[in-house]
Amino acid sequence: MRTILEANSKPNCKFQILSNPEFLAEGTAIADLFSPDRVLIGSLQTQEGKDAAVSLAEVYAHWVPRERILTVGLWSSELSKLAANAMLAQRISSINALSAICEATGANIDEVAHAVGRDSRVGPKFLKASVGFGGSCFQKDILNLVYLSESLHLPEVAAYWRQVVEMNEYQKRRFSKRVVDTLFNTITGKRIAVLGFAFKADTGDTRESAAITLVKDFVAERALVNLYDPKVPHEQIWLDLAEAMPVTPAATIQKQVQICGSALEACKNAEAVVIATEWKEFREIDWETVYAGMNKPAFVFDGRMLIDVEKLRDIGFKVAVIGRGERL
Ligand SMILES: NC(=O)c1ccc[n+]([C@@H]2O[C@H](COP(=O)([O-])OP(=O)(O)OC[C@H]3O[C@@H](n4cnc5c(N)ncnc54)[C@H](O)[C@@H]3O)[C@@H](O)[C@H]2O)c1
Numbered sequence: 642m643r644t645i646l647e648a649n650s651k652p653n654c655k656f657q658i659l660s661n662p663e664f665l666a667e668g669t670a671i672a673d674l675f676s677p678d679r680v681l682i683g684s685l686q687t688q689e690g691k692d693a694a695v696s697l698a699e700v701y702a703h704w705v706p707r708e709r710i711l712t713v714g715l716w717s718s719e720l721s722k723l724a725a726n727a728m729l730a731q732r733i734s735s736i737n738a739l740s741a742i743c744e745a746t747g748a749n750i751d752e753v754a755h756a757v758g759r760d761s762r763v764g765p766k767f768l769k770a771s772v773g774f775g776g777s778c779f780q781k782d783i784l785n786l787v788y789l790s791e792s793l794h795l796p797e798v799a800a801y802w803r804q805v806v807e808m809n810e811y812q813k814r815r816f817s818k819r820v821v822d823t824l825f826n827t828i829t830g831k832r833i834a835v836l837g838f839a840f841k842a843d844t845g846d847t848r849e850s851a852a853i854t855l856v857k858d859f860v861a862e863r864a865l866v867n868l869y870d871p872k873v874p875h876e877q878i879w880l881d882l883a884e885a886m887p888v889t890p891a892a893t894i895q896k897q898v899q900i901c902g903s904a905l906e907a908c909k910n911a912e913a914v915v916i917a918t919e920w921k922e923f924r925e926i927d928w929e930t931v932y933a934g935m936n937k938p939a940f941v942f943d944g945r946m947l948i949d950v951e952k953l954r955d956i957g958f959k960v961a962v963i964g965r966g967e968r969l
Contacts, residue, residue, distance in 0.1 A: 657693035659684050660715050662722035667776065668843035680710045683718020690715075723789075726782040727802055732767040733774045734808035740770040740964030741815060750964025751946065770964040772917060772944030773812040773851040775840030780806055780849050813851050816963065817858035820942050823961055824913060828864040832936075834907040835859070837918025837945075838870035838878055845872035847881050851944070852917035856898065857885045866898045869907035871920055875900050905930060913940040919947050932956050 646656040660683030665673040680701045684690035694712045740750040750770040758765030790799035840850035859866050882894050901907035908931045943962040953960050
């Protein structure tokens with residue numbers, strides 16, 4: 642941008658380029674904006690560049706405490722944005738990698754995450770195991786870091802960060818395989834209710850959502866999928882599924898997938914319920930009614946660790962939760 646502006650600017654007209662990455666997360670964007678952990682402003686380390694950074698810092702200073710406004714070099718600023726997202730995603734991939742060990746050993750990932758997070762050097766945030774991270778930022782920013790590392794002839798660094806994305810893909814595959822394995826190694830013709838399609842609760846955004854991969858895997862295994870999400874528009878779901886399964890005819894997808902108007906409707910006559918997004922309303926589902934309407938044995942696979950496992954087992958469900966090793 643700087644090269645283009647400098648080549649085309651009129652005499653006496655000077656530009657400075659600042660890097661000012663934003664750190665708003667979906668669902669909490671306004672709160673993040675009003676009360677940011679930090680504001681990052683990168684500039685060239687020339688006098689003009691530093692002056693431009695100070696001008697922008699003064700705008701933020703109207704509502705952000707000075708010590709939270711960081712003025713740094715251009716590359717530091719750009720790299721810090723990628724690094725922040727890469728390290729957040731790395732925490733999720735680390736806890737998800739441990740969730741596989743928990744399932745194999747009988748350990749409980751909630752207990753492990755809690756114990757690890759109590760170490761003040763590690764901290765408790767972003768240690769929730771799940772069916773995998775999604776959203777528009779994490780994967781894109783890590784792959785950006787991978788690309789940058791490769792361009793800079795740092796293949797080991799590129800491979801290190803790529804593994805965070807690969808672990809995420811593995812987690813999604815592992816979860817859908819667990820569903821198939823548990824349902825006696827085949828889900829052909831079986832009805833599976835998938836609750837949630839957004840990549841996280843409180844948003845209708847489906848970009849990189851783990852639910853897309855799950856539904857794709859279930860359709861490939863010739864299951865019948867009943868989908869329900871409180872927020873995602875139906876057209877978006879069809880678009881995402883068509884994009885995820887480019888060689889599967891639309892008629893096949895629409896024959897195998899049905900979009901439902903409520904969680905209860907989706908679960909009716911299903912063999913299994915799969916929780917893909919941590920919507921609050923899924924915590925308040927009337928599981929007794931769900932159980933009565935399902936085929937038996939009735940299975941619940943919790944990819945977000947939101948159900949009360951003991952309560953569901955008492956009702957009669959067979960329950961499998963990410964990162965819990967109890968045998969069904
Ligand atoms: N969304 C945007 O438009 C945007 C724009 C610029 C920058 N960013 C940056 O990208 C980051 C990611 O934003 P986002 O909107 O994808 O939201 P996010 O960080 O809340 O969610 C990303 C993923 O992490 C998972 N996750 C959230 N909390 C978790 C926890 N405690 N433990 C384990 N997993 C957890 C979510 O389920 C989701 O799959 C933001 O923090 C922000 O710094 C976002």
